[in-house]
């Protein structure tokens with residue numbers, strides 16, 4: 449009888465995603481031989497709390513809290529890191545790669561800051577290091593950018609890559625909720641984490657943008673290169689104005705390859721309600737890609753959660769199993785063969801939405817338009833809205849696409865005007881290239 453081939457793997461972490469991977473691998477077991485030519489067997493699972501983890505597995509003897517029992521076990525071919533965080537995840541992954549073990553991770557925090565170091569270690573040791581689940585959970589995007597879309601020069605990747613904030617903005621848009629109430633609901637329903645800071649301040653999306661930019665433009669972009677702003681200042685009033693202007697407010701991650709370098713930022717933006725991303729609601733994610741051959745392609749689905757994220761992790765595991773079978777590991781390794789500069793935010797071109805409170809007196813609009821004109825900021829729309837009190841008027845301006853440095857100079861001057869009492873809100877407006 450021919451002996452069944454077995455790929456021995458160790459799981460690091462048995463939380464949301466780890467449990468999902470355990471379930472998906474179990475569910476796939478009957479078809480594995482036909483699908484990938486071997487059986488994937490979880491032989492060890494690293495956890496902190498053995499008792500808690502024992503309730504989640506069929507055979508608690510696979511559980512350990514001793515990393516050495518994994519790294520020193522030469523029968524383990526692959527490590528699936530699902531603990532999260534920078535340390536000890538980075539040390540464990542590097543040790544695994546250096547011991548000739550393939551690694552799969554969903555850890556965007558780590559890949560966004562140390563992707564190059566990890567990919568270099570994989571390459572030196574002729575093993576695979578894959579991280580499809582690190583961006584937009586269950587949505588395939590890393591593999592499509594590296595493989596299916598390799599015949600393109602990608603010029604833009606943008607999208608909604610954080611489910612928690614998309615859920616909050618959806619509730620604010622559809623039900624008129626204020627930010628705080630929508631965040632409370634997200635927490636109650638289990639979308640937001642116990643500490644939602646990384647989500648609502650845009651950091652989680654920023655990490656994903658750094659990874660997307662590196663892969664899309666073949667040039668390393670790290671978290672520090674991404675300009676980040678979250679959604680905490682968005683109010684129901686801005687959502688209402690956006691609607692009146694035919695737009696929806698979304699937390700967008702945008703990265704572009706331009707002649708002067710790479711643009712990479714995350715911020716809440718007005719996007720025309722006719723754009724396909726405007727109707728991506730609740731906790732769903734979507735990524736929009738523009739390439740010179742494909743034109744536009746959109747990827748939509750669940751950006752987080754136990755089984756959707758496990759779907760991406762197991763896809764990586766199966767890919768490595770096939771690479772081993774066909775002796776072609778490291779086939780898709782680091783694709784950053786360029787060194788493009790990162791563009792300063794002040795040199796990017798954007799359209800802006802400004803909402804301000806000014807004295808309701810003759811000449812205020814003239815003062816504003818004069819300052820914008822002096823700074824090469826062209827106005828597309830200007831509306832004086834209902835007065836919030838007898839003396840104050842609310843003015844909303846939408847600019848054409850202008851250089852951010854010029855716009856900032858104009859705003860600095862406007863802030864100094866005696867009759868302008870408050871800049872209530874300032875947002876970018878998404879315009880396709």
Ligand code: NAP
Pocket residue numbers: 460461462463464465466494495496497530531532533536554555556557581582585751752753754757
């Ligand atoms: P989680 O629910 O907090 O699970 C983390 C697991 O790792 C827990 O079982 C924890 O054990 C264990 N762990 C942490 N540090 C450890 C250590 N030093 N030694 C041993 N075990 C350790 O996290 P998660 O949501 O599954 O996320 C895992 C990774 O996937 C993260 O990198 C995250 O960014 C990424 N990701 C998550 C999602 C999602 O939807 N959740 C989506 C995409 C990507 P204890 O329970 O004993 O503390």
Ligand code: HSE
Pocket residue numbers: 585609610611612613639647652751752753
């Ligand atoms: N916290 C993330 C989100 C999921 O809300 O999209 C993990 O990437």
